[in-house]
Amino acid sequence: MPAVMRILGWKAEGLRCPDHEISCADSEGRPSQIVLIQMPNGTGKTTTLDLLRATLSGSARDGKWEVARVKEYQKKGALNSDGVFEVRLLLNDKRVTIIMYFDFESGRIHYKTTRGSGQEDGFDPPNEFKRFLHDNFVNFFVFDGELAEHLLDKTRTDAELVVEALFQINSIVNVRQSVADYWQTKAENTEVTEGDATKKQLKLNRWRERLDSLLAEQARLTAEREQLILRLERQRDTYNHEIQKETTRSQALNAANNKAAGLKQKVAEEAGELLDAMRDPHALSASFATAMFELKTGLDRVKLPESAAREFFEELAAEPDCICGRPIDDEIREIIRQRAAQYMGSDDVALLNAMKTTIQEAVGASQVEPENSLNDQLSALDKLVAEATAARNDLNELEFEAERADPAVKEAKEEIDQLEVEVNRKDRDLDKFESADASLGVEKTFGIEVIKKKIKDSEKKLAEITQTIGMKQKRDILMEILESAYTKARQGIASDICAEANRRIQELMPNNNIMIDRIDKSLVLSGQGGGSVGENLSVAYGFLATLFDRSDHQLPFIVDSPAAPIDLAIRPTIAELIPKLTGQFVAFTISSERDRFVPQLEAAAGTAVEYITLFRKGGSDLENAARKEPDHAETDDGIRVRGKSFFNDFQIDVEEVG
Amino acid sequence: MARFRVRNDAKMWFKDLLEKSFKLDFDVFYFCFMAGIAAGPERKQSASVDDTAELVDSFPDKYKPRGKLLVALFLTQELEALGVAMTEKKSVHTVVARLVSPDSPNYLSDEGMREFNKYAHGGYEVLRDWFEDRPRTLDSFLRTFKRNLDASLKTVVKS
Numbered sequence: 001m002p003a004v005m006r007i008l009g010w011k012a013e014g015l016r017c018p019d020h021e022i023s024c025a026d027s028e029g030r031p032s033q034i035v036l037i038q039m040p041n042g043t044g045k046t047t048t049l050d051l052l053r054a055t056l057s058g059s060a061r062d063g064k065w066e067v068a069r070v071k072e073y074q075k076k077g078a079l080n081s082d083g084v085f086e087v088r089l090l091l092n093d094k095r096v097t098i099i100m101y102f103d104f105e106s107g108r109i110h111y112k113t114t115r116g117s118g119q120e121d122g123f124d125p126p127n128e129f130k131r132f133l134h135d136n137f138v139n140f141f142v143f144d145g146e147l148a149e150h151l152l153d154k155t156r157t158d159a160e161l162v163v164e165a166l167f168q169i170n171s172i173v174n175v176r177q178s179v180a181d182y183w184q185t186k187a188e189n190t191e192v193t194e195g196d197a198t199k200k201q202l203k204l205n206r207w208r209e210r211l212d213s214l215l216a217e218q219a220r221l222t223a224e225r226e227q228l229i230l231r232l233e234r235q236r237d238t239y240n241h242e243i244q245k246e247t248t249r250s251q252a253l254n255a256a257n258n259k260a261a262g263l264k265q266k267v268a269e270e271a272g273e274l275l276d277a278m279r280d281p282h283a284l285s286a287s288f289a290t291a292m293f294e295l296k297t298g299l300d301r302v303k304l305p306e307s308a309a310r311e312f313f314e315e316l317a318a319e320p321d322c323i324c325g326r327p328i329d330d331e332i333r334e335i336i337r338q339r340a341a342q343y344m345g346s347d348d349v350a351l352l353n354a355m356k357t358t359i360q361e362a363v364g365a366s367q368v369e370p371e372n373s374l375n376d377q378l379s380a381l382d383k384l385v386a387e388a389t390a391a392r393n394d395l396n397e398l399e400f401e402a403e404r405a406d407p408a409v410k411e412a413k414e415e416i417d418q419l420e421v422e423v424n425r426k427d428r429d430l431d432k433f434e435s436a437d438a439s440l441g442v443e444k445t446f447g448i449e450v451i452k453k454k455i456k457d458s459e460k461k462l463a464e465i466t467q468t469i470g471m472k473q474k475r476d477i478l479m480e481i482l483e484s485a486y487t488k489a490r491q492g493i494a495s496d497i498c499a500e501a502n503r504r505i506q507e508l509m510p511n512n513n514i515m516i517d518r519i520d521k522s523l524v525l526s527g528q529g530g531g532s533v534g535e536n537l538s539v540a541y542g543f544l545a546t547l548f549d550r551s552d553h554q555l556p557f558i559v560d561s562p563a564a565p566i567d568l569a570i571r572p573t574i575a576e577l578i579p580k581l582t583g584q585f586v587a588f589t590i591s592s593e594r595d596r597f598v599p600q601l602e603a604a605a606g607t608a609v610e611y612i613t614l615f616r617k618g619g620s621d622l623e624n625a626a627r628k629e630p631d632h633a634e635t636d637d638g639i640r641v642r643g644k645s646f647f648n649d650f651q652i653d654v655e656e657v658g
Numbered sequence: 659m660a661r662f663r664v665r666n667d668a669k670m671w672f673k674d675l676l677e678k679s680f681k682l683d684f685d686v687f688y689f690c691f692m693a694g695i696a697a698g699p700e701r702k703q704s705a706s707v708d709d710t711a712e713l714v715d716s717f718p719d720k721y722k723p724r725g726k727l728l729v730a731l732f733l734t735q736e737l738e739a740l741g742v743a744m745t746e747k748k749s750v751h752t753v754v755a756r757l758v759s760p761d762s763p764n765y766l767s768d769e770g771m772r773e774f775n776k777y778a779h780g781g782y783e784v785l786r787d788w789f790e791d792r793p794r795t796l797d798s799f800l801r802t803f804k805r806n807l808d809a810s811l812k813t814v815v816k817s
Contacts, residue, residue, distance in 0.1 A: 271797035275679070278800060279720055281727050284692060287811050291734040292727060298744025304751060344751070347760035355765075358726040378804060385797055434673065436666035438709060449666075453708070 002552035003128055006031035006090040006584050012051065014083030015102065016073050017044025018616045018638025024586055026608070031090055034579070034601065035586045035610040040652040043616045043638075045588045047073065049142060049560050051085045055098050057138040058123030060109045067107025074104045075637070081105045091129050098123065132555060137165055140544065144560035148540035151523045159523045159543070160490075166551045167493050172486040176479060183475045186468060197465045204458050207442045211451045218433045218448065225426040232419040239412035243402045253402070256395040263388035270381045274374075282363050283374040289367035296359040305349040313340035494519040497546050504542035508573045514539060534566040541574060545581040556584035563597040564590065575600035591651050598648075611647035614640045622652075659762060660771035662687055663710040668782040671792045679796035683711075684718050687778050689803065693788070694781025695731055696810045699739035702773070703780035710779070716763035729765050732774055733757065784810070 008031060009023040024035045039045045051073075054060045060070075073083065083102035088095065097114040111123040125133045132138075139147060140162045151159045164170050244250035282289035299305075317336040321327050328336070344352070363370065403410040435447035442454050498516045505514060514535055517526040523543060548555065562578070563571050575597050578585050589598075602609045617623060617637050626632050631642040641647075664687045669676065672686045680686065694701055717725030736757060742749045757770035766774055788806035793799035 267797050271679070271795075271800060274800050275685075275796060276720065278804070279685075279688065280724060281692060281695075281731055284804070284807060285696070285811055288695070288731055292730045294744070295730050295734050295737075299750070302745065302747035302750060304747060304754070342748070342751070344755065345760075348755065348758070351758065351760040351765060352754070355726045355730055358723075359730055362727055374804075378801065381797060382801065385801075434670055436670045436709075 001092075001128060002554065003132060004090075004092050004554045004583075005129065005132065005556060007556050007558070007586060008088040008090055008095070010048075010052065010055075010085065010087045012048065012083075012085050014075055014078065014080045015044075015047065015051065015085060016075055017047040017051075018614065019635035020614055020638050020640050021633065022612060022614070022640070024584070024610065026610075031584055032610045033584055033607050034605050035584075035612065036589055036598065036601075036647070037587065038589050038591065038611075038613045038647055038650055040615055041590060043614065045560065049144065049558070049588065051100070052087065052558060053138050053142045055085055055087045055100050056133055056142065057135045058098075058111060058125075058133065059135045059138075060100065061111050061123045063108065065109060070102060070107045070109055071104055073102060091126055094126070096125060098125065131165060131170075132553070136161060141555045142558040143540075148536040151540050151543060152525065152536055154522050154524075156522055159519050160521045162544075162547060163493060163497065163519060164490070166547055166553065167489070169486065169489050169493070172482055172489065176482045176486070179475060179478055179482070183472070186471060197462065197469055200458065200462045200465060204455065204462060207451060207455050207458065210442060211448065211455060214433060214446060214448055214451065218430065221426055221429050225423060225430065228419055228423045228426060232416065232423060235412060235415050235419060239409065239416055242406060242409045242412050243399065245406075246402075249398070249402055249405075253395070253398050256391065256398050260388065260391040260395045263384065263391050267381070267384050267388050270377070270384055274377050274381055277374050277377055280362070280370060280374075282367070283370035286368040286371045289363040289370055292359045293363050293367050296356045299352065299356060305344045305352045308343060309346040309349050310340050310343040311346050313337075313343060497543070497550065500550070501539075501543045501546040504545055504577065505539055508538045508542060508570055508577065509535065516543065532565075534570065537565055538570060538574065541577060541581065545577055548582060549580065554583050556586060557582040558586045558588075560588045561590065561593060562587045563593045568596050571596040572600040576604040579605045594648065609644075610642070611644040612640060612642055613647050613650050614638060615650075615652065659715055660766070660768045661715045662713040662764070662771070662778075663705070663707075663775050664690065664713055665705055665710050665779055665782050667709075668778075668785075669711060671782070671785070674792070674794050675796060675799060682719055682721075683713055684721055687713060688721065690781035690785060691728070691774075691778040692781065692807070693784040693803075693810075694777030694779070695735060696807050697781065697784045699735055699777075701780040701784055702776035703783065704776060705779040710775075725765065729758065729770075729774075732770075732777065735777070736773065 007024045008029070009021065009025060011021040013019050022035075022037060024032050026032055039048075054065075059065075074080075075083070081104050083104065084099060085102075086097060086099045088097050090096075094116060095114075099112045099114070101110050101112065103109070110121070113120050113122065113124040115124075115126065132141075139150075150156050164173075243253060277283055282292060313336050316322065317328070317333045317340065319328060322332075399413065403413050432446040433448045435445060436450065437445065437447060438450050438454075440447075442451050445451065495518075498518060502515045505516070512535060515526040516539065517524045523539065525539070544557075548557075557578075563574060566574055578601055598609075613626075615622065615626075615638065617639060623639060626639045626641045626646065627634070629641045629643055629646050633640045662684070664683065668686055668690055669683070672680065672689075676683070676686065716722075717728070721728075733754060737744070737750065737753055740749075740753060742753055744750060757767055757773065758765055759767040759770065762771075764771065785803075788810075789799075789802060793802075
């Protein structure tokens with residue numbers, strides 16, 4: 001959105017310049033297009049310009065001006081300890097006032113800004129104007145002869161700066177910075193080199209190969225184990241067949257076998273019941289039961305939880321009176337609230353009470369009985385295990401006898417023993433694949449789940465790196481595009497501006513042969529370093545007129561001595577140029593500048609020109625003449641007259657000090 | 659909300675019992691925890707998330723009615739470890755309030771659960787000391803467990 005800025009006026013009080021108020025608006029409050037303020041040298045013209053710059057840029061905020069510099073602005077010989085400079089603006093048709101308050105005692109300045117929302121402390125113009133209302137830019141629309149010199153000074157970057165700011169080429173730089181910042185944030189926690197990615201990929205490939213190899217080995221061993229189990233079952237069938245060929249032996253073996261199997265089943269059942277009994281922690285050991293009971297009795301002893309919960313006291317603190325009827329003041333209320341924290345909440349109370357009840361039910365009657373009962377179960381299991389072992393031994397004995405009597409049985413038994421050894425060996429071999437120990441590292445561990453997890457983590461990390469590298473490539477391309485756009489925009493705009501500015505300079509000074517060759521930080525003139533003060537000012541006008549004419553933004557021009565250094569011959573051309581240069585031109589002049597400038601300016605403007613004369617009190621004839629003017633304003637040390645005739649009759653260029 | 663966690667290597671160690679005898683993964687946690695409680699707070703051990711498996715957030719199934727007893731046992735150990743006597747009402751209140759949470763299905767605060775799990779993590783190491791090899795049958799495991807538990811508690815009492 002284009003920014004349109006107009007000055008509506010300003011006011012100075014208690015400062016080095018005469019107290020005064022200038023309006024740059026017509027009787028209906030609309031900003032005037034051309035305002036000429038005639039001030040003799042020495043009446044505070046430079047001070048007023050400096051104050052305008054400082055107010056519009058906020059350059060003196062936050063203690064940026066040293067105390068001595070602040071005190072320089074105090075009115076000479078005055079007793080006042082403060083001063084005010086206030087500038088009224090119209091920013092995109094909205095009124096904004098920026099005020100500088102001078103505290104000469106402390107040497108501090110503070111700003112206030114008035115906008116639609118009211119007055120706020122500090123320098124706070126609307127956001128869309130902040131890029132114009134700052135220290136670096138204000139000098140381009142509140143300027144004097146120095147600006148022309150700066151534009152041509154090779155050691156300064158003023159010309160480049162104004163082009164970049166007006167045409168927002170800076171935004172390309174800002175986009176580049178944002179891209180760089182985003183990349184920096186993304187890349188901070190990630191390894192980014194392609195070498196790292198390659199290394200990680202190779203490592204991941206090795207891990208995958210190891211996993212595949214281990215899975216294949218596990219599958220092979222599992223298949224071999226299954227084959228062994230099949231052979232074992234067949235061999236057991238053979239063994240049973242051989243051992244039962246003789247009837248008497250067969251009957252004895254079956255009886256022993258049934259007994260052993262029955263007892264084994266009983267052991268399993270008893271163990272299941274014992275497991276459930278051992279799930280009672282108080283049954284595992286009387287010392288556990290005692291510890292729980294002592295916790296319960298200990299809590300009872302110290303009255304935990306209390307009969308009252310924290311909520312009771314919190315509610316009490318909210319009441320106007322205590323339950324005893326006495327009023328509760330703020331002090332007591334605070335004490336109750338603080339002490340309420342020492343009580344448990346009602347939920348805590350309920351839980352602790354439930355825990356105590358559970359302990360009471362479990363071990364209240366006896367702390368040793370649960371363990372005694374468990375020990376009885378254990379003894380019964382021990383007995384059963386002993387019986388099962390004995391039955392197994394009896395069976396083994398019968399089998400052994402059969403093996404001694406029949407070589408075929410013996411052979412079958414030996415084969416079974418051998419197969420069982422092999423199955424156990426396979427089991428052990430397979431166990432290693434289930435290791436959960438992650439400390440060995442992928443290259444050494446056999447734990448398949450450990451390796452799978454490591455691979456998953458590594459794949460995730462690699463994906464992040466790969467994504468980052470992809471992003472880096474995109475960033476590089478984007479940075480190249482932005483760099484190219486920045487260079488082309490700068491060169492293109494600078495070239496167009498040079499051509500257009502040269503056309504204007506040619507109009508201003510057709511015989512001087514001064515041209516802008518290029519913008520390389522500063523304005524570089526063809527074949528020479530610079531011209532006279534007047535020539536340089538003409539170049540500056542030509543350059544700035546082109547700039548502001550081509551930009552969508554409309555800013556005022558506030559100029560000190562717009563024609564003084566310029567040859568009389570060029571003045572009319574400059575005067576004709578000014579109305580095209582800007583929508584609002586505010587100039588500080590002296591009487592000698594009127595010749596061949598003011599009439600031409602008025603003619604070119606095609607609109608009413610505001611003529612203002614401001615001078616410091618001291619000459620009684622002049623003061624008397626001013627007081628006769630219908631539109632004059634008088635302060636303790638200055639008089640401001642509005643009107644063309646007084647302006648044109650005023651003949652003082654330098655204030656007489658006396 | 660914090661959950662019970664069991665060491666991966668402990669689950670592997672109990673593999674045979676998990677397949678044949680234990681009906682609950684929590685049984686693994688329980689026997690590790692009780693071994694840890696028997697050995698005392700000095701055997702508590704931290705374990706990383708990678709080295710552990712997440713279990714339930716409340717005492718499951720048959721452990722449901724025993725949950726408050728386990729928390730009570732845990733509190734006795736923690737109070738003792740902190741040197742808090744049962745006569746020091748304020749200190750007891752502070753410790754209990756820190757470790758217990760009535761809003762949690764396992765009655766433990768997040769901090770309480772972290773400490774609770776440490777007994778189980780350290781308890782697995784205690785089991786490795788008690789058993790020469792990993793348990794293959796339930797009856798053998800239970801009898802050996804009880805024998806070592808008794809011996810351990812006697813040692814703790816003596817020392």
